Amino acid sequence: MEADPTTAPVVSWMLAQRRTGKSAARIARALNDTAIPCPSAADPDHNPHRSGGRWTLTAVSAILANPRYTGRQVWNRQRTDHELLDPANTALGHRDIARWNPPQDWIISRHQAHPALVSEADFVAVQGMRATATAPGRTYLLAGLLHCGVCGRRMDSCWSHDRPAYRCRHGRTSVANDSVISSCR
Structure with missing residues (x-):
């Protein structure tokens, strides 16, 4: 098995970005902003069940979690x-x-079956990273407890205007609302 010369650098870049702390959502946005074809657009014969539109969080997360990129079967x-x-x-x-x-x-095979796109150490480090890293000294008392009043999804913790804030992953934020946050506006 040989690395695809078009997609292999993209996969390596994605893993390197995650290693530096970028979220899967931020990686997906960057890929879409630079018009890099998503897997179903790059190889429609292998992905006939997909639309071939844009990078999704699911696609990026699946690539970041795939141990085959370490060269193992x-x-x-x-x-x-x-x-x-x-x-x-x-x-x-x-x-x-x-x-x-x-x-x-x-x-997982004991020996490499094909050339690796990422070192095992980097791959393992990426797997151990939390989706939302907390900066030292920052406390989010409501982390994991708040849900978006519009879509119902769990809100992410973030730091805004020198204080804790919470935002919906889908573009809604609580920064404008100084009261106790029960929904995102």
Whole structure:
């Protein structure tokens, strides 16, 4: 297996950016802003089920978590579950659902099977990074407790105007609201 000369530098860049502390969302925005084709646009034959539009957080996160970029072969990352469409009526048949196996169930080759795009040390360091790093001396008392009043998703902690703030990952912020934050505006 050889590295694709077009996409390999992008994957290496993504892992290097994450290693410096950039979030997966920030990496996705940078890739979209510079018009770098997402995986389904770069290889539509391999990704016929995708739109080929833009980089998504899911795509970036999947690349950052893929141990194959260390040069090792990986098996058993996914499984296919067969679920009945209607348990009360088995004649309707079943559907196949692909699900991720937990990393402890993956089988990783002992030796490199192809050239690595990232060192194992850098890959492991990226896996250990938290999505929202807390700067030394900064305390976010409501971290993990607040949810967006518009979309219902958990809000991220951030530092704004020399004080803790909370923002929705989807563009809404609490910085303008000095009262107790119950929703994002």
